[in-house]
Amino acid sequence: GEDVEQSLFLSVREGDSSVINCTYTDSSSTYLYWYKQEPGAGLQLLTYIFSNMDMKQDQRLTVLLNKKDKHLSLRIADTQTGDSAIYFCGLGSQGNLIFGKGTKLSVKP
Amino acid sequence: DTGVSQDPRHKITKRGQNVTFRCDPISEHNRLYWYRQTLGQGPEFLTYFQNEAQLEKSRLLSDRFSAERPKGSFSTLEIQRTEQGDSAMYLCASSSMKYEQYFGPGTRLTVT
Numbered sequence: 001g002e003d004v005e006q007s008l009f010l011s012v013r014e015g016d017s018s019v020i021n022c023t024y025t026d027s028s029s030t031y032l033y034w035y036k037q038e039p040g041a042g043l044q045l046l047t048y049i050f051s052n053m054d055m056k057q058d059q060r061l062t063v064l065l066n067k068k069d070k071h072l073s074l075r076i077a078d079t080q081t082g083d084s085a086i087y088f089c090g091l092g093s094q095g096n097l098i099f100g101k102g103t104k105l106s107v108k109p
Numbered sequence: 110d111t112g113v114s115q116d117p118r119h120k121i122t123k124r125g126q127n128v129t130f131r132c133d134p135i136s137e138h139n140r141l142y143w144y145r146q147t148l149g150q151g152p153e154f155l156t157y158f159q160n161e162a163q164l165e166k167s168r169l170l171s172d173r174f175s176a177e178r179p180k181g182s183f184s185t186l187e188i189q190r191t192e193q194g195d196s197a198m199y200l201c202a203s204s205s206m207k208y209e210q211y212f213g214p215g216t217r218l219t220v221t
Contacts, residue, residue, distance in 0.1 A: 004151075031208055042113075042200055042212040043152065088151050090210075095165050096142065097210060099151030 002026040004091060006100035013108050018076040020103045022089035027051075027070060029091035029098075034063065034074045037086045037102070046074070046087075081107045111135075113213035115201050121219045122191055129187045130216045134203030141184050142202040142210060143176055145169065152200055158184060191220045 003025040012018045020034075030051050035043040049056045049063045049072075056063045062075040072089055084107045090097040114133045122128050134141050139160050144152035155174070156166045160181040170176075173191075178184040188195055198217050202210040 033210075035212070040217075042115075042214045043202075045209060045211055048209065090151075092208070092210075094208065095157055096154035096167070097152075098154070101149065101151050 002029070002091060002098040004089060004098055004100040006087075006089060006103045008101065009104050009106070011106045011108065012079050014079060014081055016079055018079045018083070018105055018107075020074045020076075020087050020089075020105065022072040022074075022100055024070050024072070024089075024091055026091070027067060028093065030093040031091070032063075032065060032072050033090040033092070033097065034061075035088045035090060035099075037088065043088065076105075079105075079107050081109060083107055113201055113203050113211055115199075115213040115216050117216060118214060119217050119219075121221065124191055124193060124220055126191055127187065127189045128191060128218065129185055130199055130201075130218075131183060131185050132201030132203075132213060133183045134201070135211055138203035138205050138211075139181070140204045140206075140210075141178055142204070143184070143186050144200040144202065146198040146200055146215070147196075155186075188218075191218075193220045196220045 005023045033048040034046045060077045064073045086102040088102045090099045116131045142157040143155040146152045158178040173189045176186045198215045200215045202212045204210045
């Protein structure tokens with residue numbers, strides 16, 4: 001089955017860029033998602049990319065997909081303290097999503 | 110559009126009791142998903158519905174778990190004879206045919 005790996009922690013300074021990485025094993029997923037989860041809350045959909053795309057930009061967010069290396073990344077420009085949260089990558093096709101364990105982003109003022 | 114709602118937000122129950130959770134999806138979303146999330150983990154898929162049909166069930170969904178979506182709108186997830194290992198956050202999500210899944214705030218279950 002699909003295995004999704006993420007680094008558990010990332011710490012950056014306010015104003016810097018953050019890059020959160022995700023690797024996966026199964027290349028059959030059609031959609032690749034990034035979600036944000038704040039303490040005690042559900043998951044907030046940030047952005048997603050189709051498997052036939054290499055890059056997607058949405059305001060401060062840039063998603064890069066390297067299908068050859070099965071690597072997905074999320075870059076957050078000008079990181080703010082409000083970006084502190086856990087970020088999950090999720091992969092799926094027509095039904096359920098498979099998630100990594102999440103990367104906890106800490107933003108230092 | 111008020112988003113996905115879940116009720117209750119928190120539930121504390123004693124081992125062996127039955128519990129039922131409710132999820133109201135975004136209106137006109139025909140797909141509804143249930144996930145379970147334990148501490149330090151990502152959400153794990155349990156089951157999903159397209160309209161009122163339950164199309165897929167995970168092996169995590171033991172015989173003690175049952176989900177329904179009788180009229181293709183809201184859904185319920187029931188856990189019978191709860192065990193301490195059932196303590197988790199139960200998340201509901203919904204989507205249209207575009208496959209963007211929008212999550213609710215979750216129901217946190219604590220089994221004592």
